[in-house]
Amino acid sequence: MKQKVTVKSLISKGGIVFAIIIAFIIFSIGAPKAFLNASNMVTILKSISITTVIAMGATIGFATGVFDLSFATLATLGGALGVTFIAWYGMPMPVAMIAAIAVCMLVGAVNAIVVVKFHVTAFLATLAMQFVLDGVIMTYSGGAMINPKVASATGQQVVREVPEAFWNMGASPWIIIIMFVCVILVELFLTYTKHGRILYMVGSNNDAARLSGIKIGAYIGVAFCLTAVFSALGGMLIAARSGTIAATAGSTFLMPAIAAANIGFSFGGRGKANAVGTFVGAALIGIVENGLYAMAFPYYSINIIKGLILLLALIMSAATARAQE
Amino acid sequence: MENTSRNVIEVRGVSIEFPGVKALQDVSCRFESGKAKALIGANGAGKSTLMKVLAGANPTYTGEVYFNGRKVELRNPVDAKNQGVGIVYQEVDSILTPNLSVAENIMTDYLVYELKGLGIVNWNKLNREAKRVLDELGMDINVKTLVSNLTLAQKQMVVIARNMVQNCRFLILDEPTAPLSQKETETLFDLVRRLKKKNCGIIFISHRLNELFEICEEIAVMKDGKMVGERQVDGVLKIDDIVQMMLGGARQLDLDKSGRTIGETVLKTVNLGDRSGRVHDINMEIRRGEIVGISGLVGAGKTELCKTLFGEFGKIQGEYTVKGKKINPGSPADAIREGLALIPEERRKEGIFIEESVNRNLSVVTLKRYSGPLTFINRKKELETAKEKIGSLMIMTPTPNQTVGLLSGGNQQKVTIGKWLDSNAEIYIFDEPTKGIDVGAKNEIYKLIVQLARQGKAVIYTSSEQSEILLVSDRTYVMYDGTIQAELETKNTTEEEILFYSTGGTKAS
Numbered sequence: 001m002k003q004k005v006t007v008k009s010l011i012s013k014g015g016i017v018f019a020i021i022i023a024f025i026i027f028s029i030g031a032p033k034a035f036l037n038a039s040n041m042v043t044i045l046k047s048i049s050i051t052t053v054i055a056m057g058a059t060i061g062f063a064t065g066v067f068d069l070s071f072a073t074l075a076t077l078g079g080a081l082g083v084t085f086i087a088w089y090g091m092p093m094p095v096a097m098i099a100a101i102a103v104c105m106l107v108g109a110v111n112a113i114v115v116v117k118f119h120v121t122a123f124l125a126t127l128a129m130q131f132v133l134d135g136v137i138m139t140y141s142g143g144a145m146i147n148p149k150v151a152s153a154t155g156q157q158v159v160r161e162v163p164e165a166f167w168n169m170g171a172s173p174w175i176i177i178i179m180f181v182c183v184i185l186v187e188l189f190l191t192y193t194k195h196g197r198i199l200y201m202v203g204s205n206n207d208a209a210r211l212s213g214i215k216i217g218a219y220i221g222v223a224f225c226l227t228a229v230f231s232a233l234g235g236m237l238i239a240a241r242s243g244t245i246a247a248t249a250g251s252t253f254l255m256p257a258i259a260a261a262n263i264g265f266s267f268g269g270r271g272k273a274n275a276v277g278t279f280v281g282a283a284l285i286g287i288v289e290n291g292l293y294a295m296a297f298p299y300y301s302i303n304i305i306k307g308l309i310l311l312l313a314l315i316m317s318a319a320t321a322r323a324q325e
Numbered sequence: 326m327e328n329t330s331r332n333v334i335e336v337r338g339v340s341i342e343f344p345g346v347k348a349l350q351d352v353s354c355r356f357e358s359g360k361a362k363a364l365i366g367a368n369g370a371g372k373s374t375l376m377k378v379l380a381g382a383n384p385t386y387t388g389e390v391y392f393n394g395r396k397v398e399l400r401n402p403v404d405a406k407n408q409g410v411g412i413v414y415q416e417v418d419s420i421l422t423p424n425l426s427v428a429e430n431i432m433t434d435y436l437v438y439e440l441k442g443l444g445i446v447n448w449n450k451l452n453r454e455a456k457r458v459l460d461e462l463g464m465d466i467n468v469k470t471l472v473s474n475l476t477l478a479q480k481q482m483v484v485i486a487r488n489m490v491q492n493c494r495f496l497i498l499d500e501p502t503a504p505l506s507q508k509e510t511e512t513l514f515d516l517v518r519r520l521k522k523k524n525c526g527i528i529f530i531s532h533r534l535n536e537l538f539e540i541c542e543e544i545a546v547m548k549d550g551k552m553v554g555e556r557q558v559d560g561v562l563k564i565d566d567i568v569q570m571m572l573g574g575a576r577q578l579d580l581d582k583s584g585r586t587i588g589e590t591v592l593k594t595v596n597l598g599d600r601s602g603r604v605h606d607i608n609m610e611i612r613r614g615e616i617v618g619i620s621g622l623v624g625a626g627k628t629e630l631c632k633t634l635f636g637e638f639g640k641i642q643g644e645y646t647v648k649g650k651k652i653n654p655g656s657p658a659d660a661i662r663e664g665l666a667l668i669p670e671e672r673r674k675e676g677i678f679i680e681e682s683v684n685r686n687l688s689v690v691t692l693k694r695y696s697g698p699l700t701f702i703n704r705k706k707e708l709e710t711a712k713e714k715i716g717s718l719m720i721m722t723p724t725p726n727q728t729v730g731l732l733s734g735g736n737q738q739k740v741t742i743g744k745w746l747d748s749n750a751e752i753y754i755f756d757e758p759t760k761g762i763d764v765g766a767k768n769e770i771y772k773l774i775v776q777l778a779r780q781g782k783a784v785i786y787t788s789s790e791q792s793e794i795l796l797v798s799d800r801t802y803v804m805y806d807g808t809i810q811a812e813l814e815t816k817n818t819t820e821e822e823i824l825f826y827s828t829g830g831t832k833a834s
Binding site: 193 | 662674679689695702
């Protein structure tokens, strides 16, 4: 019964960290000039920051055992609202950001009600919500890309200039700092607070949780709303980085975020979604992507490698779960 | 299909051993077509194991099985099907395909094995055949309905019809009436009578003795994996005779229950029931320091009563008073606030978080106590409390951080109990707490329960084993069909009496 330190347990606990080290070594040898330098490291961190922030929401969802498929589209909404609340409706930046987050949380609450009160599977409920949001965003933007510097397709005039502070969020070092703050906050919340613990308990066995006196409906609501917060924030980072918000801006982060969270499951042998693991997962994908570019790997083939990494990570966490049975 | 000559199955000296358990020991029995034979015995007596042998689901048996005098090997379900043995398990849902029609479900064999060539289904033929079988059996079900829309009783009918299509000569019914209403049971019995006329042999497993007298010609009694004896239902045979056979010479264990003071009433119900009628007209009363048994057979509504009391089924009907206050908990959280604790029957599914550590399992109910500013958990305090609980409950675990799923059943149960120890729970509801636990651990659980009662807690103890109720409780309510059939003082009662009421017996006033 005693837990021994074996090669197997070491791999299953620190597998992703090893993978990162190995990737580092390979790319350092393969593309020593382009890959291994400080500015490239910053580039990697920058490249994974939005994925990581959005994936924090997915992490909370996975921890609670709900699969939210709408979080990436919600990011588009958050970004679109945040930036246009300033430009088209003249709200001060903090107010606009809070308002955008609030609207996204409301969507999260609707998700939760559909799942808890109407007993619809989270995956399907949020699949439907994703379509609704997509339509809402298109309607809001008049079917065009949102650019806060010009009038909208629906005739909204620019009444306020988006401040420099907003654009700064999308540039280093701020975008990297925001990412680390998010990771630390979620890690503290999930691992060290009562409510985080309860989210894990609900995710682990909701029957036992309910019979232990936990109001699981409320906590599933909390999970959806917190997911929405990070989606909204991530969306605004997208807007800040690229200056515009396309209708598909958020959904390109859906798969990378899910992948990062799942790769992170096995981090430290935790076997469940966790903030640090998600960050490490995102970092692994980021490093591999960056390194392959540096080694002049054809960009159109990079997804093959990313997919294989995710597959490998899933096989590993399935093996860890089986070992616990 | 019509076969006028009698078919006979003979089981001779069949034994089965599972790791650590002799599930069947040298069992011999004879089943004839055209008759219904009941097979009864307490839980774990070996009835289902024996039936699985006949159904080809227990390939490792030793001994011999004869069909009409010819020795056969029943090493897989196809062997059994070839011999014409069909079985209707309790969980009918697991055999039917809910998204297909009644006809498709009945004609599964035709669809799977007989459809040759391009495999194009002749729907007219399929529906006609299925309807013919249902008509023959006198069942009124639309063959085009999806199985998912049927009631449980109708699903049973569909499984029986499917067996008939497969030229079944012996039909095993494993506790078919447990989930059925009175009326549905009548319908099933009509069907059984019809099948007997068609020269089909029925093997009927049930806990409800009075039913067996109505439908069966013979009753065979099993106990601890052995065949105790057989009796003809001849009008002279009484429920009491069968109860005697079922119990045999049961030995009485000993448990020191001294050192308790019985205090005031803490829980009282008047005509309590849940909204869906799973339990109804429950009148019970429990005092501090008292251990009250809820006995009754599987399906009598014991678990449902526990969950109703615990708010799991939502608001109740009737009156429910806890510690002098009328309550109506809408959720377990509400019930816990009133001072209740539940140790559920399905331990792995409802009691513990198997992937989580012992430590985290033990603190789940009382997390509030360990959380400080911003709800950060005081992990040191949490761990210390966990260690205390592990010590006082004697939970065998290498460290408090061990995953609970890796512990033995008995230790998992202790963890389930442990999570309530530092809560404000004053009424502990134990639902079959010793199910699937080895003998040594059972005794420790009994002692823990007595210990709780000594501390002035009120204990509700549910079990389908009469001997356990006699051992643990001061008083017991006997349940049958969702309500309380009798209230008995433990010291003035016997296993026979409990079993009598459990099987639907009523006071001869």
